Amino acid sequence: MDTDRFDAPPFAPSEYIVRLARTRWEKAGHFALRRAVFCHEQRVFAADDRDATDDVAIPIVAACCVAGLPEQVVGAVRIHESEPGLWQGSRLAVHADHRRLGRIGGELIRMAVCTAHGLGATRFLAQVQAQNVPFFRRLHWRSLDEITLHGLPHHVMEADLAHYLPHGCEQTWLLRPQRAARRRA
Template identity: 45%
Template sequence: MNTQVRGRTRNSAVCRLADGVADLATHHAIRRSVFVQEQGVFAEHDHDSRDEHPATLHVIGLVDGVPGGVVRLFPLDPDNPSGDWQGDRLAVLPEFRTSGLGRPLVRFAVATAARLGGHRMIAHVQLANRTFFRRLGWVPRSEPELYVGIPHVLMDIDLAAAAA
């Protein structure tokens, strides 16, 4: 289903947790496409130990049923999911960037962490995306600093307030 937003047609976006090997492969393929092939942030892959941890959640965003973006989230202390969470590896394929998929991916991550008892979510946000995150209720908490070799700003959001 398409919807009209400010004179533009937006396709319907749905976000869900990755479920099974095929979903995880899709999730990692989208991250590789954006962070390795397009942006050159990582040399071969962006896979790290967080991906293997059972507390880490991998999200897939679909536009009209086609996977177009992903985000990863996890509690900073896996033994305390009621504490702080981190959202990272937000990636939207170029052909889906005008679909509005980034917003539901971030909102899904925030709502999921809140539902699981999280208090706050942090993210290291590329400078070009600061305004996007501010519009979603995130607050900058640092001056720009290098994170994986690229200037980022640490931002956070109160999960209880965001869920209200």
């Protein structure tokens, strides 16, 4: 019997939501995902990546949906105003099993910058790991400086706010992955 014919493809959600974390489970998922990526996977931090910024930051999440309801946080970023008009984004993380979609990180960035812009940002900065600089450049960011942060090469980058329409904090975006066309037998 040929068992390969019965192997199902891995589960792929039909949709994701992207929004400011509203519920206790979304906030817990935000921190759990960051810990998984920055502590366990990348080993940037030993046990926890939380810092004083978390006391003032706005957490943003992407959650995969099952039967139309958010089920698991698979993307996270946080934003905060460091001085009047100057907003910063940090701790962008996407669950390893959902990176293949390729749009979750971009949508988290867009939600972060558009939200900050709606809250009065005149500038939006982030410290971006060097390997992610080309991705940010495609999203209308420019590098201002190269630095070392947590022992890793980073760039201080600035978003071009003209490409990010301001909006309020109540936005929820629905993201539907593009399905690859099946090959015909």
